[in-house]
């Protein structure tokens with residue numbers, strides 16, 4: 001039996017990067033996964049690769065996380081396909097740069113819409129499914145940028161910090177309501193996915209650009225998606241049954257400095 005056998009996991013941003021890795025690792029441990037993404041083709045390719053190894057384990061759904069209608073539809077479709085939803089991973093997100101003098105109204109709004117508001121809408125709409133499939137787990141992907149600030153990450157800092165605190169509020173509501181549904185946030189440092197490419201470019205690109213990012217990390221390397229994935233498998237599984245309202249830093253030590 002896998003560590004998450006029987007779990008029915010809904011993953012946003014599942015086409016590539018961290019979300020795709022979570023899908024692969026959870027399927028490896030026995031879960032069913034619904035990979036949703038605005039990039040449907042990418043989600044479909046990831047699901048197909050998972051199904052090659054674990055037939056019937058994955059489905060792909062087109063989903064814009066900023067749309068309430070999309071959430072309603074994809075949750076219903078995923079629940080039909082997996083016979084319920086017991087784990088929600090709010091992973092879809094964008095990285096944006098801008099300081100208090102350069103950030104635009106549109107940039108501020110878009111960052112919060114995708115990285116924060118989507119989690120409010122999606123978690124609210126997923127609650128009935130999670131209540132019907134207890135024990136449940138909600139895993140919100142924040143960032144170390146939700147804990148430590150950077151002058152050039154104004155909107156991203158704001159959205160990711162809010163994700164951490166919102167996760168605690170959700171966790172407390174569930175606990176006080178007597179639901180066996182936990183909610184935690186996960187805070188990766190720079191991890192090797194397409195989202196860090198612009199940061200590597202900013203540092204001069206290639207090995208040189210990567211070196212500049214890595215210099216800030218005590219363990220002296222970028223995170224790999226699997227480094228975060230191990231934490232996700234734990235939080236999705238019943239091994240973490242007493243863990244709620246917590247934040248998990250997968251950061252090579254960066255926030256200790």
Ligand SMILES: NC(=O)c1ccc[n+]([C@@H]2O[C@H](COP(=O)([O-])OP(=O)(O)OC[C@H]3O[C@@H](n4cnc5c(N)ncnc54)[C@H](O)[C@@H]3O)[C@@H](O)[C@H]2O)c1
Pocket residue numbers: 012013014015016017018019036037038039042063064065066091092093094095114141142143144187188189190191192193194195196
């Ligand atoms: N990789 C890192 O260094 C890092 C560090 C800290 C936090 N994070 C967070 O991890 C999460 C995943 O990022 P990643 O590194 O895999 O990046 P990524 O860019 O590789 O993947 C993000 C995915 O989200 C999808 N997406 C974007 N907007 C969407 C929308 N409106 N609706 C649905 N899907 C949408 C994209 O299509 C993409 O597949 C994000 O929330 C990101 O902020 C990443």
